[in-house]
Amino acid sequence: MSEYQLQEIPVGPYKHLVSERAISGETMILNMGPQHPSTHGVLRLVLELDGEVIVNCVPEIGYLHTGVEKNMEAKTYLKAEVMTDRLDYMNNMGNNLAYVMAVEKLVGLDVPPRAQALRVILTELQRIASHLVWLGTTALDLAAMSVFLYCFREREIILDIFEMVSGQRMMVTYFRPGGVWRDVPVEFEAAVRDFIKLLPKRIDEYEALLTKNPLWLDRTVGIGKLDAATALQHGVTGPMLRASGINWDLRKVRPYMGYEQYDFNVPVATQGDTYARYIVRVQELRESLKIVEQALNKLPMGPVRSDNRKFVTPPRSEIGTSMEALIHHFKLWTEGFPAPKASIYNAVESPRGELGVYLEGDGGPKPYRIHWRTPSFDNLSVVPQIVKGHLVADLIAILASTDIVLGDIDR
Amino acid sequence: MGVEQKLGNMGVVTTTLETAVNWARTNAMWPMLFGLACCAIEMMSAQAASYDMSRFGMELMRPSPRQSDLMIVAGRVSRKMAPVLRRLYDQMPEPKWVIAMGDCASCGGVFNNYAIVQGVDEVVPVDVYVAGCPPRPEALIHGVLTLSEKVKGEKFKDLTKA
Numbered sequence A: 001m002s003e004y005q006l007q008e009i010p011v012g013p014y015k016h017l018v019s020e021r022a023i024s025g026e027t028m029i030l031n032m033g034p035q036h037p038s039t040h041g042v043l044r045l046v047l048e049l050d051g052e053v054i055v056n057c058v059p060e061i062g063y064l065h066t067g068v069e070k071n072m073e074a075k076t077y078l079k080a081e082v083m084t085d086r087l088d089y090m091n092n093m094g095n096n097l098a099y100v101m102a103v104e105k106l107v108g109l110d111v112p113p114r115a116q117a118l119r120v121i122l123t124e125l126q127r128i129a130s131h132l133v134w135l136g137t138t139a140l141d142l143a144a145m146s147v148f149l150y151c152f153r154e155r156e157i158i159l160d161i162f163e164m165v166s167g168q169r170m171m172v173t174y175f176r177p178g179g180v181w182r183d184v185p186v187e188f189e190a191a192v193r194d195f196i197k198l199l200p201k202r203i204d205e206y207e208a209l210l211t212k213n214p215l216w217l218d219r220t221v222g223i224g225k226l227d228a229a230t231a232l233q234h235g236v237t238g239p240m241l242r243a244s245g246i247n248w249d250l251r252k253v254r255p256y257m258g259y260e261q262y263d264f265n266v267p268v269a270t271q272g273d274t275y276a277r278y279i280v281r282v283q284e285l286r287e288s289l290k291i292v293e294q295a296l297n298k299l300p301m302g303p304v305r306s307d308n309r310k311f312v313t314p315p316r317s318e319i320g321t322s323m324e325a326l327i328h329h330f331k332l333w334t335e336g337f338p339a340p341k342a343s344i345y346n347a348v349e350s351p352r353g354e355l356g357v358y359l360e361g362d363g364g365p366k367p368y369r370i371h372w373r374t375p376s377f378d379n380l381s382v383v384p385q386i387v388k389g390h391l392v393a394d395l396i397a398i399l400a401s402t403d404i405v406l407g408d409i410d411r
Numbered sequence B: 001m002g003v004e005q006k007l008g009n010m011g012v013v014t015t016t017l018e019t020a021v022n023w024a025r026t027n028a029m030w031p032m033l034f035g036l037a038c039c040a041i042e043m044m045s046a047q048a049a050s051y052d053m054s055r056f057g058m059e060l061m062r063p064s065p066r067q068s069d070l071m072i073v074a075g076r077v078s079r080k081m082a083p084v085l086r087r088l089y090d091q092m093p094e095p096k097w098v099i100a101m102g103d104c105a106s107c108g109g110v111f112n113n114y115a116i117v118q119g120v121d122e123v124v125p126v127d128v129y130v131a132g133c134p135p136r137p138e139a140l141i142h143g144v145l146t147l148s149e150k151v152k153g154e155k156f157k158d159l160t161k162a
Helices: A068-075 A083-084 A091-106 A113-143 A146-165 A187-209 A214-222 A228-233 A273-297 A323-334 A375-381 A392-401 A406-410 B017-027 B038-047 B082-091 B102-108 B139-151 B156-161
Strands: A028-032 A043-049 A053-060 A343-350 A354-360 A366-372 B070-074 B098-103 B128-130
Touching: A043 A392, A053 A392, A068 A083, A068 A366, A083 A091, A091 A113, A091 A343, A091 A354, A091 B102, A113 A146, A113 A187, A113 A273, A113 A392, A113 B038, A146 A187, A146 B038, A187 A273, A214 A273, A214 A392, A273 A392, A343 A366, A343 B098, A375 A406, A375 B156, B017 B139, B038 B070, B038 B102, B070 B082, B082 B139, B098 B102, B098 B139, B102 B128, B128 B139
Parallel strands: B070 B098, B098 B128
Antiparallel strands: A028 A043, A043 A053, A343 A354, A354 A366
C-alpha cells in the first residue's frame, strides 16, 4: 500500500516564504512547473493553497540561466552581439538595438539617418511580433485556441520580412555598432506596406474574438489588480505599468533613434487588471503600426553604416580594391576595437518594458562587465503580490498577462 | 509485401507485426508540450497555422510526460534544468524517443560556458539531432520525418533490451 501514498512536497527551503498554516499542514503546498504548459518557459512556482485559493506564491527562477553576461565578457564588442539575440528571444531586434546603442555611446559612434529609420521600423515590427505571440499564447492559456493560430499566421509575415533583411527568422543580429548589417533589399518596402495594409483588419478580427467575449471578460476583468504605487515599488515597466495608469514610455520620455519625429500615442489604462493589460497591448499593436508607416514614408536614402573605419567594418566591395579596407576588416574581426575605460547605461523600450544595458569598458577590445536590466525580471517580482486571494485558474491568466520571457529573466 | 504497398483488390494484406506496429507508431506520435527557450517558439510555429505539424499525426502536444511518446528538447538545457529533464524523460512510458532541437540541445551551441549542458545527450539518449539556431519549422518537421524513418526500421528485440 505504502508505494501508492502521495509524496508530500517538503516545505523545507520555502519555510520562511509560506505561512505558519503551511508548516502545520493546514494549507497545501503545490508545485507548478518548471514543466507546465502555462508558465511561458521554465518557471517554477511554489504555491500555498487554501482549497483552491492562493495564499502564497513563491517563484523560483534560474532554470534557464545561460551565463549570457559572462559569455559576452569573453568576446569582442562586435562578436558579443550574437548573444543578445538569445536573451529575450521574442525581442531579438530590440535586444540588438539596446546593445549596439550602448556600444555606440561608449565609443562615440554616429549612426546615419537611414540606419536609424530602419532600426525603428524593424524594432516596431518586432514589437508587433512579440505582442502577437503574447496574445496568441495568452488566449491559448485561457482556452481560445483559434486566436493562437491567427496570431502566428500574422507573425510569420513579420518573420519573412526579417529573413529578407537579415537571412534569419529569429536570431537576426541585424543592427551593428554604427548602423545595420547591410541595406534592405528592394522588395522590403513593398512587403512592409502590404503588412501595414493587412494587419489593422486582422487586429479587428482578434478584437472581435476577444474584446467583448463574455468568457474572456470573465477570466480577465478584475483579475490580478496592480495599483500604480505597488508597480512603481517593484520597478514594473512597459505595458504592465501603463495598464496601471502611469504614462511612462521611454520612446516618449527619453526618445532615441529619432522616435521624437514620429507621431504616436502611448496607450494607458487605469484599471490595472489583466483585461487592462490586454487592451493596452492591443492598442500598442496599432500604434506600432503607425510608427512603422511614418518611418517608411520618410525613410531617407543614403549610407546605412558609419564610415568610421576604426569601429565599423568596410563594405565587402571595398575589400577587393583597398589595402586599408582589408587591414581594417582583418583587425576588426580578429582583435576588435578598443573601447575607453568608462561605464554607460543605455535603456530602450522593449515590448515588455525598460530593457537596459550596463556596459563597462576597460580600454581593451572586450567589455569588462556587462549587465542587463531586463523588464521581465521586475515584472515577475510583482506576481506573488497580485495573485494572493485569487484562484489557481486565475494565476494562469495573471501570469500570462505579465508577458514574461524566461530567457529575459534568467539570462 | 507491407502495408505501405498497394493493397490490391483481394482485401487482404500480409505484413509482419513489427512493420504494422511501427507504422502505427510513426503516424500517431504525441510530443510532450515542453519548451525551454528560443527553439520552443519555432516549435510553436511548427504547430501553428503556416506549418501545421498535425499533418504528421502530431496535433496533440501532451502537457503530461505520462501521455507522450516523443520529447522535443527545444532549447538550451541549464545545469539546474538537467535533473528535471531527466525526471521528465523517466516519467515517459516506453517506447519513447528524443529529438534534440537546435544547436544548444545538440552540442551547447554558442553557449560554451559554466551554465549550459554541452549537449542534452549527456542527460538523455537522443535519436535525432536537428541543427539550426533556432531550426526553421521545416527543419523540425524534417527531423520528425527522419525519426519516423528510424522508427519504421526498429526491431522489437532491440526495444526490449533498453
